[in-house]
Amino acid sequence: ESADAANEQGGATNGDISGAANGDISGDTNREPLVPVRQTSRWQDVFSSLHETVQVVQAFSHGAVLVVSIEASDVSSLHLVKTVWPDSTIQQLLRHPKVAALRLASTCPETAFWSTEFAVGALPALIVAWGPQSAVVMRERKMSPQKVVAQLSTALDAVAAMPPSACHSRGRALQARYLHASQRHFRPPSPPPIYDALAEERALVAQQDAQYAASLEADEQAAAEEAAAVHAALEAKAQQAAAEAEIAAAAATAAATAEERRELRIQKAEALPHEPPAAADVSSVAVRTRGGVRVSRRFMCTSSLRAVVEWLEGLEPDSEDFDLAANFPRRLFGTNDLDETLESLGLHPTASLFMQAREEEEEEEGDE
Numbered sequence: 001e002s003a004d005a006a007n008e009q010g011g012a013t014n015g016d017i018s019g020a021a022n023g024d025i026s027g028d029t030n031r032e033p034l035v036p037v038r039q040t041s042r043w044q045d046v047f048s049s050l051h052e053t054v055q056v057v058q059a060f061s062h063g064a065v066l067v068v069s070i071e072a073s074d075v076s077s078l079h080l081v082k083t084v085w086p087d088s089t090i091q092q093l094l095r096h097p098k099v100a101a102l103r104l105a106s107t108c109p110e111t112a113f114w115s116t117e118f119a120v121g122a123l124p125a126l127i128v129a130w131g132p133q134s135a136v137v138m139r140e141r142k143m144s145p146q147k148v149v150a151q152l153s154t155a156l157d158a159v160a161a162m163p164p165s166a167c168h169s170r171g172r173a174l175q176a177r178y179l180h181a182s183q184r185h186f187r188p189p190s191p192p193p194i195y196d197a198l199a200e201e202r203a204l205v206a207q208q209d210a211q212y213a214a215s216l217e218a219d220e221q222a223a224a225e226e227a228a229a230v231h232a233a234l235e236a237k238a239q240q241a242a243a244e245a246e247i248a249a250a251a252a253t254a255a256a257t258a259e260e261r262r263e264l265r266i267q268k269a270e271a272l273p274h275e276p277p278a279a280a281d282v283s284s285v286a287v288r289t290r291g292g293v294r295v296s297r298r299f300m301c302t303s304s305l306r307a308v309v310e311w312l313e314g315l316e317p318d319s320e321d322f323d324l325a326a327n328f329p330r331r332l333f334g335t336n337d338l339d340e341t342l343e344s345l346g347l348h349p350t351a352s353l354f355m356q357a358r359e360e361e362e363e364e365e366g367d368e
Contacts, residue, residue: 043085046094047103050110057178059100060129061171063164065155067094067101068114068127076141077124087145093152098159109186113178130155131162132170262317269314272307276300280349283342287312288354290319301343305333308342312355321358326351 047069048056060066071077084090094101104111106123114120118127122139128151129135136151275298276282285308286296297311308324324333326347333345333353342348 043091044103046085046091047101050102050104050108053102053110053178054175056100056102057171057175061168061175063159063162063167064098064100064130065096065152065159066127066129067099067152068118068129069101069103069124070106070111070114070120070127071103071124072106074124076143079142080124080126084143084145084148087149089149090145090152093149093156096156098156099152112186112188113181117174117177126151128152128155130159130167132166134158258318265310265313265317268310269317272311272314273300273303283348284350285342285347286350286352287324289316290322290355290357291316299342301348302341304339304341305345305347306338308353309338319355322355323358324353325356326353328352332356 056066069080071080093099102114104114114127115125118129118135118137120127120137120139124139124143126138126143126148127135128138134155136155138147138151140147278284278298281301282298283301283303284296284298286294287308288294289312295312295315297308299307305324312322313319323335325331326333337345342351347353
């Protein structure tokens with residue numbers, strides 16, 4: 001029985017293709033079998049027919065082992081037909097749900113595609129491919145069933161250890177190349193054009209002109225970018241200088257304002273009446289400063305709270321604005337109380353106060 005005759009029978013031996021072989025590459029890759037075959041006694045039925053090649057490649061992309069046998073009308077090919085393919089172990093392996101097999105005659109147009117794809121030389125040849133990049137081409141003159149069994153078993157063991165998606169990219173690429181070749185009816189690509197020295201010279205000149213123009217454009221662009229960078233740097237420097245000048249001016253203004261306030265505080269403190277001696281109408285005021293220092297002074301009970309504040313500002317002329325507060329009872333004296341007398345505020349005959357930053361939350365601290 002020749003391989004040519006077997007290929008003519010192949011179109012009617014395998015029946016319908018289902019699962020991944022129906023063209024649904026994105027479907028469930030775990031369904032089995034990938035390329036089902038009839039469970040008959042005819043060994044030819046384990047091979048898919050030629051019109052099912054696309055489905056076989058799709059099954060390969062879903063993790064099946066791809067087997068392609070290319071045979072001729074010679075003794076070695078006849079050995080495959082008589083000895084290898086009918087072997088029961090090989091039949092069992094080829095019927096495995098993870099095997100997709102093709103059998104081609106050397107005269108079949110598709111043979112050129114597979115021979116080119118896997119660099120097949122002498123025939124017959126048995127191609128076994130699996131996984132993302134593994135492939136073996138067996139070309140022995142008299143291939144033994146044991147070697148075929150060993151190679152198929154190795155491929156199936158490897159596939160079993162891989163996820164079904166491991167061969168997606170390789171299978172898709174193989175299918176794309178196969179479809180492209182089928183559109184040419186598997187004819188070899190057109191021969192390269194006849195060498196034309198003049199055309200090559202013109203092309204070389206055009207290429208050199210294009211390269212020179214591109215280089216010139218790149219130089220001009222680089223010069224423009226450099227000029228823009230210099231301009232941006234100068235502008236940034238000018239902006240930085242302006243910002244620094246503004247900050248310096250603001251700092252100078254703030255310093256001048258602070259100095260004016262300091263001088264004014266000192267003047268007000270010096271303008272206060274002399275501290276009166278202890279008497280019934282004299283209030284004794286003790287204050288803990290924000291620095292933790294305790295100071296005290298006597299004031300007439302008719303003196304305003306502002307006099308106490310001006311005395312304290314004279315002691316700490318550089319301090320921030322503050323209010324006075326008492327702990328027992330808890331009370332905060334704000335700006336509205338500055339013109340009230342010490343007596344009216346309950347700060348007579350004695351008062352124990354502490355300084356508190358204005359708008360700062362009251363601290364739970366007591367006087368000694």
